[in-house]
Amino acid sequence: MELIGDLPARPLDPAACFNQHGDPSDDGVSARSFRGPVAVVLPAGGCGERMGLSTPKQFCKLLDRPLISYTIHAFERIKWIEAVIVVVAEQHVELMKSIIQKYNHEKTQWCVGGLTRHRSIFNGLSVFVDDKFMECHLTKPKVVIIHDAVRPFVNEDILLKIATAANDHGAAGAIRPLVSTVIATNSEHFLDHSLERSKYRASEMPQAFLFDTIYKAYQKCTEYDFEYGTECLHLVLSYCNTQAKLIEGPPTLWKVTYKQDLFAAESLIKETLSQNVCVITDVDQEALQLGHCLKKMLMTQHMDVEVISAEYGKKKLCIPHVSSQESYNIIIVYISLPESTPFSKKLDEPSAIRRLAKEAKHRNILVYGLLVNYTKDSEELNESLENMCFISKSLMKDRNSALTGQLLVV
Ligand SMILES: Nc1ccn([C@@H]2O[C@H](COP(=O)(O)OP(=O)(O)OP(=O)(O)O)[C@@H](O)[C@H]2O)c(=O)n1
Numbered sequence: 306m307e308l309i310g311d312l313p314a315r316p317l318d319p320a321a322c323f324n325q326h327g328d329p330s331d332d333g334v335s336a337r338s339f340r341g342p343v344a345v346v347l348p349a350g351g352c353g354e355r356m357g358l359s360t361p362k363q364f365c366k367l368l369d370r371p372l373i374s375y376t377i378h379a380f381e382r383i384k385w386i387e388a389v390i391v392v393v394a395e396q397h398v399e400l401m402k403s404i405i406q407k408y409n410h411e412k413t414q415w416c417v418g419g420l421t422r423h424r425s426i427f428n429g430l431s432v433f434v435d436d437k438f439m440e441c442h443l444t445k446p447k448v449v450i451i452h453d454a455v456r457p458f459v460n461e462d463i464l465l466k467i468a469t470a471a472n473d474h475g476a477a478g479a480i481r482p483l484v485s486t487v488i489a490t491n492s493e494h495f496l497d498h499s500l501e502r503s504k505y506r507a508s509e510m511p512q513a514f515l516f517d518t519i520y521k522a523y524q525k526c527t528e529y530d531f532e533y534g535t536e537c538l539h540l541v542l543s544y545c546n547t548q549a550k551l552i553e554g555p556p557t558l559w560k561v562t563y564k565q566d567l568f569a570a571e572s573l574i575k576e577t578l579s580q581n582v583c584v585i586t587d588v589d590q591e592a593l594q595l596g597h598c599l600k601k602m603l604m605t606q607h608m609d610v611e612v613i614s615a616e617y618g619k620k621k622l623c624i625p626h627v628s629s630q631e632s633y634n635i636i637i638v639y640i641s642l643p644e645s646t647p648f649s650k651k652l653d654e655p656s657a658i659r660r661l662a663k664e665a666k667h668r669n670i671l672v673y674g675l676l677v678n679y680t681k682d683s684e685e686l687n688e689s690l691e692n693m694c695f696i697s698k699s700l701m702k703d704r705n706s707a708l709t710g711q712l713l714v715v
């Protein structure tokens with residue numbers, strides 16, 4: 306059994322630098338001082354015992370897409386991340402390969418994990434330095450981010466802060482305030498003592514390290530650490546005397562652990578996706594005008610909307626490139642229909658929407674058609690617009706996949 310994925314290995318460019326032009330990130334955090342490639346190890350070799358499902362949680366589908374694909378995408382979309390190594394159990398290698406291929410995860414390769422999380426992470430790190438992975442042509446990164454595959458909502462802001470702090474201090478990790486008090490029980494299951502909550506924090510992910518530091522810590526750690534350890538930051542403190550910088554992260558960093566977390570994760574994904582809308586209209590004046598009116602109305606509902614015009618009838622309807630939005634945008638196609646034009650003439654290819662919907666679904670984009678009867682009567686037109694907005698809003702919110710490719714009459 307080969308240990309590393311057979312997708313084209315992309316060499317890391319040692320000269321490449323993290324945010325190399327010193328551009329400030331969105332919130333103004335500058336990584337000017339940071340130079341060197343950044344890679345990511347995503348441990349995904351667990352079986353999800355606490356979830357209690359036959360499919361490990363990282364492969365459970367949320368809105369038709371495996372959870373792990375969302376996590377990978379969260380890293381791949383960041384320019385300064387050069388490579389992602391996903392660590393999976395041997396029995397899930399084929400599944401992982403198919404996910405990488407289906408969702409076009411170009412920066413991602415896989416390797417086989419171990420029986421515990423620490424063993425899996427160590428295997429993931431070894432890909433960069435062990436001779437047996439030489440054919441991968443991966444250059445050892447200066448900084449490596451470690452992140453649980455089952456924490457899909459990581460954003461660039463926290464990653465930038467953690468990677469920069471790791472570069473400066475050797476190690477860094479995200480923390481959150483405790484939501485419950487931590488208590489110790491005695492052997493008879495009575496309270497022994499409780500900790501003062503305000504002094505403690507929950508250790509979350511992502512964490513980042515100078516590669517040499519974390520690799521050395523794993524080389525030195527004991528069998529007991531490998532078997533029972535839960536904290537990478539603890540390893541670098543114990544074996545490399547490196548004290549991690551701790552940075553408070555957003556509440557969305559939580560780990561999908563129990564069944565209810567899958568529902569919460571799906572709702573969060575839905576909410577995020579439902580905010581990005583692309584409206585495609587026909588090229589004529591009235592259609593574009595309606596598109597812009599719809600945009601205005603949807604924007605008052607806190608949606609991010611882009612309007613694009615395309616010729617419907619000439620097989621030109623295709624997934625547009627929407628530069629201002631994430632790749633998971635949703636498209637509404639609507640048809641403006643002047644009373645005089647017969648439907649069959651105006652939309653001489655009604656199957657175009659269905660074709661587009663099918664193609665778009667592979668990219669997690671849902672396509673709905675709205676058929677609007679265009680009229681010069683401003684009262685009637687307003688009513689149609691309000692209906693369009695109402696229908697669009699609920700289509701976006703529900704992400705009902707049964708209705709994709711359908712033409713709904715407004
Ligand atoms: N042998 C293991 C065990 C865990 N993990 C990964 O480590 C992350 C965090 O671990 P956890 O939430 O505990 O996942 P599971 O071990 O799968 O869950 P459980 O403890 O409920 O069995 C997960 O992405 C999991 O896949 C891993 O790579 N290799």
Ligand SMILES: O=C(CO)[C@H](O)[C@H](O)COP(=O)(O)O
Nearest residue numbers: 422453508509510535536537
């Ligand atoms: O929080 C963490 C690091 O500090 C890890 O995500 C946590 O230890 C993961 O695994 P487990 O649930 O198996 O302990």
